Amino acid sequence: MELSSPAKINLWLRILGRRPDGFHEVETRLCKIGIADTVSLELLGTGNSVALTCNVPGIPLDESNLAIKALRAFEQRAGKTHSWRIHLEKRIPSGAGLGGGSSNAAAILRAANELAGQPLELGTLLEIAGSIGADVPCFLLDTPAADGTGRGEQVTPAEFPWKLPLVLIKPAFPIPTPWAYKQWKDSQELPGVLYAPQICPWGEMVNGLERPVFEKYRLLAALKTWLLEQKGVQAALMSGSGSTMFAITRTGAESAALAEAAQQWCGETAWVRATETLV
Incomplete structure (x- = not known):
């Protein structure tokens, strides 16, 4: 599968204070924009290996990459492992506040679930996404904008008719x-x-x-x-x-x-x- 993996901007990000778990309570609106990576995922068969490639030098290709973290978390919840090949065609810069890694992780969750025969429902995928990163759940929603609360991982679709x-x-x-x-x-x-x-x-x-x-x-x-x-x-x-x-x-x-x-x-x-x- 090949999926578009869009970037986001935060139209607002209010920090309400530090939580007992060390994270911060926030209110934010994330809005998808017209800059996107392309994420390719191939199911190779049985096994448990993951091969990750990327067009941009310096992007980590090991288990620290959110794309592989998403795949491992999906397999753990689905209860079955496979061998996979991932390729990231990056256009979103890293360390930019644009959610590139989070968007890639969400695309992997969506594609892995589809290729594995849809063993998990959206609610479960959103739970997995929230455990990977606060911005990841937003990218699983089929809406151009979402409001985030908690650490940002509790998302609800937002009506956003503006093309800015x-x-x-x-x-x-x-x-x-x-x-x-x-x-x-x-x-x-x-x-x-x-x-x-x-x-x-x-x-x-x-x-x-x-x-x-x-x-x-x-x-x-x-x-x-x-x-x-x-x-x-x-x-x-x-x-x-x-x-x-x-x-x-x-x-x-x-x-x-x-x-x-x-x-x-x-x-x-x-x-x-x-x-x-x-x-």
Whole structure:
């Protein structure tokens, strides 16, 4: 099977506090966008081997990869092992806050269940997904947007009729999600940077992780300020724990023009794409 594995942005991410289990309670809306990896899964037969390949150097090909973790978790719940071959054709950058690894894991769960004769129902797949990562369940839903609570893993489909043009900008450095959450409580706002919710027709865009991330990665704070000054920009925000910043524009032509300007502003090492939310 070959499946499209889309990226996401967080239109909002509110951190409500630290939980007894060490994770953080959040409220978030995840919205799928038009940048996607392609995930291929082949059932080879009996056995328990997994061969993973990827077009991007540096992506882990061992059991630490969320795609293999998803496959192992599926087999454990289904009670049967097979031999598999996985290929990831990556277009979503890693360490970007765009959910690439989580989306790949969800695609593997969906494909493995189909190839194995659908032994598990969606509710069980969602449970497995939540145990792999907080963003994974969202990608199992056949909706363009979902609201996440708990650690983010408790998902419900969200109505989202807007097709929003946007620009994604990821500098050359990644940001580890656990680090960003760990720094959240003691972090401080930088003067002159907008952290307040941005009121939009689709909701209040805000991200509680901007505070700790901007405090260390000043480029991202400057990038957000610059984006908000650009023509046609309705809102700008960091996605997830970063390092991707995104700006929503009024039209596709404006997002294309902004992408060119952002590439010049950030330099050639930055990953910049114009895209839109899925409907």
